[in-house]
Amino acid sequence: MILDHLNTAVMLFDKHLYLKYINPGAEVLFEVSSRHLVGQHVSAVLPCPDDHAEKRLTEAMTSRHPFTEREINVRVADARTKTVNCTVLPLHHFDADAEILVELYQVDRQLRITREEQLLSQHQATQALIRGLAHEIKNPLGGLRGAAQLLERELPDPSLREYTRIIIDEADRLQSLMNRMIGPNLMPRRARVNIHDVLEYVRGLILAEFPRGPAVIRDYDPSIPDFIADQERLIQAFLNIVRNAAAAAGVRGHVELKTRVLRQFTIGNRRHRLVLQAQVRDDGPGIPDELRDQIFFPMVSGHQGGTGLGLPIAQELINQHAGLIECESRPGETTFFVYLPLEREDA
Numbered sequence: 001m002i003l004d005h006l007n008t009a010v011m012l013f014d015k016h017l018y019l020k021y022i023n024p025g026a027e028v029l030f031e032v033s034s035r036h037l038v039g040q041h042v043s044a045v046l047p048c049p050d051d052h053a054e055k056r057l058t059e060a061m062t063s064r065h066p067f068t069e070r071e072i073n074v075r076v077a078d079a080r081t082k083t084v085n086c087t088v089l090p091l092h093h094f095d096a097d098a099e100i101l102v103e104l105y106q107v108d109r110q111l112r113i114t115r116e117e118q119l120l121s122q123h124q125a126t127q128a129l130i131r132g133l134a135h136e137i138k139n140p141l142g143g144l145r146g147a148a149q150l151l152e153r154e155l156p157d158p159s160l161r162e163y164t165r166i167i168i169d170e171a172d173r174l175q176s177l178m179n180r181m182i183g184p185n186l187m188p189r190r191a192r193v194n195i196h197d198v199l200e201y202v203r204g205l206i207l208a209e210f211p212r213g214p215a216v217i218r219d220y221d222p223s224i225p226d227f228i229a230d231q232e233r234l235i236q237a238f239l240n241i242v243r244n245a246a247a248a249a250g251v252r253g254h255v256e257l258k259t260r261v262l263r264q265f266t267i268g269n270r271r272h273r274l275v276l277q278a279q280v281r282d283d284g285p286g287i288p289d290e291l292r293d294q295i296f297f298p299m300v301s302g303h304q305g306g307t308g309l310g311l312p313i314a315q316e317l318i319n320q321h322a323g324l325i326e327c328e329s330r331p332g333e334t335t336f337f338v339y340l341p342l343e344r345e346d347a
Helices: 024-030 049-063 108-154 158-182 195-209 231-249 310-319
Strands: 009-013 019-022 067-075 081-091 099-106 191-193 215-219 227-229 254-267 270-282 324-330 333-341
Touching (some): 009 024, 024 099, 049 067, 049 081, 191 231, 195 215, 195 254, 195 270, 227 333, 231 310, 231 333, 310 324
Parallel strands (some): 215 254
Antiparallel strands (some): 009 019, 009 099, 081 099, 254 270, 270 333, 324 333
């Protein structure tokens, strides 16, 4: 049968919306064999809020009009979801009962690549804006600080020097803030790095900073090879991420550090043979919806008194290694994914 050789998922439902046939592509998508699905009602095969799938298929059966819906989340094994485009085609035979054909095409990969390209583009635009803004701010700051120093020397009353000292200190504070926003200007010092040495160092710092908790759990893949990177910059990037996770999890919470290797994986628009995926997961309250798409922008923070620079700086440091940071969050679970190519850039 031709449908057995398609990569897309194809399902055939009878007039009562019970599953009659599922091709191997659908078995791969749902990560379950056909014998576990055939005979089940559409509400069990494609569970949706408010019985949306059942209503839409019934409408298509009645009207005999095909339709397509895009970027639908379908549930697979272990309560995970995958994003698909769905095409529904009613089949009406003259000498048989009506049937309905459903084709699902998985689009997670395309959506992720598009999202990564947007994230990289936004980050590059933000960095260009910050560098230009910092340049315009730092020049008058230098003049302001120099004028305050000259004024301080000429003041006859020592008590008045307190005011010039405030000007100098605030100018220095703004200068430091600008330098942090721009990020390190020196070239990376690259050498062979083991990612678990980096994570263990960060874990030690977090345990010292948060002695009462949360618990920091490790799930490392020992087969991950060393790779060429700037270890100090990786430590800073992961420290910014893990520190946020520890603060979100709280004393009674948990933070998990997990490493895996991905093969033939795309970062942005470039495909890599081997990619390191490091996950930082916490069981805190999650990132508010209104901040979820802005967390990598400077001055955006969900913490009281936070500067909003930790994640943008981490993203910049990982970008310098041709990598990327992504985030998924829902109430009770937030995961940051750090992707780093394992092959040399000149390979």
